[in-house]
Amino acid sequence: MTDDPNNQPPASPSAGSPPAPAAPPASSAAAPPAPAAPAAPAAPKADPLKAKVESRAVDLLHERFADQVVEVLYHAGDALVRLRKDRFLEIARMLRDDQELRFDYLSNLTAVHWPQRPQPFEMVYHLFSITKRHRLTLKMDLGEGEEAPTASVIWPTANWHEREVFDLFGIRFSGHPDLTRILMTDEWVGHPLRKDYPLEGKPEDHLQYREVTTAQHVYTYEKSPIRGFGWKKEIEKTGVGKG
Amino acid sequence: MFRTEEMDINMGPQHPSTHGVLRLKLTLDGESITDMRPVIGYLHRGVEKLCEHRTFPMIEPLTDRLDYVAAISENLGYCGAVEKAMGVVVPPRAQYIRVILAELQRIASHLLWLGTHALDLGAMSVFFYTFRERELILDLFEAFCGARLTYNSMRIGGLLEDVPAGWLDRVRHFITIFPGREKEYEDLLTVNRIFVGRTKDVGVLAPQDAIALGVSGPSLRGSGVDYDVRRAQPYSSYEQFEFDVPLGRQGDTYDRYLVRMEEMRQSCRIIRQALDRLPEGEVRAKVPKYIKPPAGEVYHVVESPRGEQGFHIVTSGGEMPYRMRFRSPSFVNLQALPSMCKGQLVADVVAVIGSIDIVLGDVDR
Numbered sequence: 001m002t003d004d005p006n007n008q009p010p011a012s013p014s015a016g017s018p019p020a021p022a023a024p025p026a027s028s029a030a031a032p033p034a035p036a037a038p039a040a041p042a043a044p045k046a047d048p049l050k051a052k053v054e055s056r057a058v059d060l061l062h063e064r065f066a067d068q069v070v071e072v073l074y075h076a077g078d079a080l081v082r083l084r085k086d087r088f089l090e091i092a093r094m095l096r097d098d099q100e101l102r103f104d105y106l107s108n109l110t111a112v113h114w115p116q117r118p119q120p121f122e123m124v125y126h127l128f129s130i131t132k133r134h135r136l137t138l139k140m141d142l143g144e145g146e147e148a149p150t151a152s153v154i155w156p157t158a159n160w161h162e163r164e165v166f167d168l169f170g171i172r173f174s175g176h177p178d179l180t181r182i183l184m185t186d187e188w189v190g191h192p193l194r195k196d197y198p199l200e201g202k203p204e205d206h207l208q209y210r211e212v213t214t215a216q217h218v219y220t221y222e223k224s225p226i227r228g229f230g231w232k233k234e235i236e237k238t239g240v241g242k243g
Numbered sequence: 244m245f246r247t248e249e250m251d252i253n254m255g256p257q258h259p260s261t262h263g264v265l266r267l268k269l270t271l272d273g274e275s276i277t278d279m280r281p282v283i284g285y286l287h288r289g290v291e292k293l294c295e296h297r298t299f300p301m302i303e304p305l306t307d308r309l310d311y312v313a314a315i316s317e318n319l320g321y322c323g324a325v326e327k328a329m330g331v332v333v334p335p336r337a338q339y340i341r342v343i344l345a346e347l348q349r350i351a352s353h354l355l356w357l358g359t360h361a362l363d364l365g366a367m368s369v370f371f372y373t374f375r376e377r378e379l380i381l382d383l384f385e386a387f388c389g390a391r392l393t394y395n396s397m398r399i400g401g402l403l404e405d406v407p408a409g410w411l412d413r414v415r416h417f418i419t420i421f422p423g424r425e426k427e428y429e430d431l432l433t434v435n436r437i438f439v440g441r442t443k444d445v446g447v448l449a450p451q452d453a454i455a456l457g458v459s460g461p462s463l464r465g466s467g468v469d470y471d472v473r474r475a476q477p478y479s480s481y482e483q484f485e486f487d488v489p490l491g492r493q494g495d496t497y498d499r500y501l502v503r504m505e506e507m508r509q510s511c512r513i514i515r516q517a518l519d520r521l522p523e524g525e526v527r528a529k530v531p532k533y534i535k536p537p538a539g540e541v542y543h544v545v546e547s548p549r550g551e552q553g554f555h556i557v558t559s560g561g562e563m564p565y566r567m568r569f570r571s572p573s574f575v576n577l578q579a580l581p582s583m584c585k586g587q588l589v590a591d592v593v594a595v596i597g598s599i600d601i602v603l604g605d606v607d608r
Contacts, residue, residue: 012339021272047537048307048330049328049330049537049539050539073539075539075540075541076327076328076330076539076541077327078541078542080540104454104455105470106457106543107455107457107544107551107553107570108542108553108568108570110555110566110568110570111566112557112566113566124540124555126542126555126570130454130468130469130475133475133476135476135542155455155457156455156456156457157455157456157563157575157578159459159578160574160575161575162576168291182283182284183284183287183607183608185284187603191362192289192292193291193292193378193566197292208456218418
């Protein structure tokens with residue numbers, strides 16, 4: 001499917017070459033959190049989406065916290081830095097207070113669930129500087145049941161964002177002033193945005209997680225009489241992803 | 244001797260001034276508020292979860308239902324995020340038409356806000372005036388895409404179709420008459436003693452608090468912080484238009500009112516420039532039949548009428564997003580409500596809720 005020219009983005013010059021994004025760590029679900037260099041070494045022509053962007057913040061992080069930076073990714077003009085958990089708050093405070101960077105605005109905070117990774121949860125912080133007008137994305141990997149340090153001591157806006165992440169993913173934040181559910185009711189069971197949480201039916205109707213090629217990361221119902229949106233049928237028809 | 248004690252009281256979830264289902268737990272000392280806790284989630288529909296099970300074109304109608312009084316802004320941001328993930332460049336004509344639609348939507352959304360905000364404060368007649376003009380805009384949208392509220396009007400890569408014949412002239416007619424109409428609202432409110440008394444020095448938000456709490460949009464600019472996504476990080480060719488970013492001085496409810504009034508005038512200015520310089524050509528870039536952005540993740544931000552609307556998409560190379568996150572300005576702005584209301588009177592809460600202009604569909608997603 002990947003070498004079908006119809007599926008290539010039009011802007012990509014490497015239309016006929018083997019799958020363009022050479023081992024992007026975000027796609028390979030089983031990738032360990034510390035892969036090699038971010039740029040594709042063997043690709044003859046670099047994917048414009050993965051082009052490196054100049055970022056003073058990334059340089060400074062390499063300079064001052066070299067041992068804390070796991071990897072740096074570039075995608076669609078954004079710089080993404082994956083950090084270790086140990087000194088996260090110290091780095092965040094530096095990013096906010098440094099006169100050159102001044103990331104005073106936490107634009108967004110969220111999490112992603114990668115059930116097949118050894119560290120299944122990934123925190124994502126989108127920072128912005130109102131005075132300097134630049135962006136930076138921070139990431140941090142968490143194991144199952146591991147607590148993240150709360151960012152609300154540095155950016156108070158993280159308070160509700162973290163409550164939402166706790167509510168929908170079940171990630172706990174150490175030092176959070178008020179870690180309660182925010183969107184679901186207080187007595188709700190389960191955390192809906194986890195990949196093993198059913199799309200329909202009751203939470204106790206457990207679902208089977210399957211990797212399929214036509215429609216990736218789809219859950220099919222084993223017990224529930226409700227079938228999703230025809231994906232199950234599609235899987236039965238093509239036979240892809242069965243068993 | 245009288246005995247005094249604090250009293251807990253619920254405001255909402257069914258309360259006309261909350262514009263939806265928002266519940267505020269107030270702790271009162273007499274009439275003044277000592278503590279407030281917003282309780283949200285009554286409209287939670289799990290849109291982010293639904294998005295993980297839909298293909299990219301199927302998600303656009305869902306974005307209409309988030310901020311349902313400014314659906315065009317949501318469409319624009321969502322399509323922009325997917326285009327960014329795919330590296331698609333939208334044709335200039337489509338970008339300009341998108342700007343016209345987004346600015347009309349901003350005016351329509353601000354008109355709805357102005358009418359209901361004034362209604363909350365007891366000025367009944369403003370509502371009739373603003374809805375008269377909002378109706379004109381909705382007619383324009385109806386002529387463009389057939390819908391009046393949930394438009395689903397854009398497509399990944401541009402627009403479905405070019406504008407219908409005569410539509411641009413109708414838009415030009417609207418922006419010609421609108422400044423005069425806005426003068427009528429201003430006559431009713433700006434120097435109205437009751438309105439000024441209810442809004443001046445009420446719900447003050449200091450600029451440093453606003454930034455720390457992540458407030459965005461007119462609520463942030465009312466506090467005097469110069470941050471407008473259209474200016475700071477332009478998208479959809481906003482860098483080609485001349486417009487001012489109005490700023491407040493004190494950060495009170497009255498300043499937020501003035502900022503929004505000026506924004507409507509600036510929107511007219513942008514629309515006029517877009518109409519004058521509208522390029523010819525295609526309205527949709529060539530995109531594959533099956534939208535499959537390469538694996539990776541993007542965060543795309545647009546300026547919706549309520550503030551910074553962010554779209555975070557994690558793609559796995561398939562035809563559905565692996566994770567979709569909507570950073571809604573209403574959700575984040577609502578977080579600042581307690582700090583704006585502490586020490587105020589119960590009646591002022593109504594004014595302050597109106598001035599941060601939240602949409603509960605956007606808060607709860």
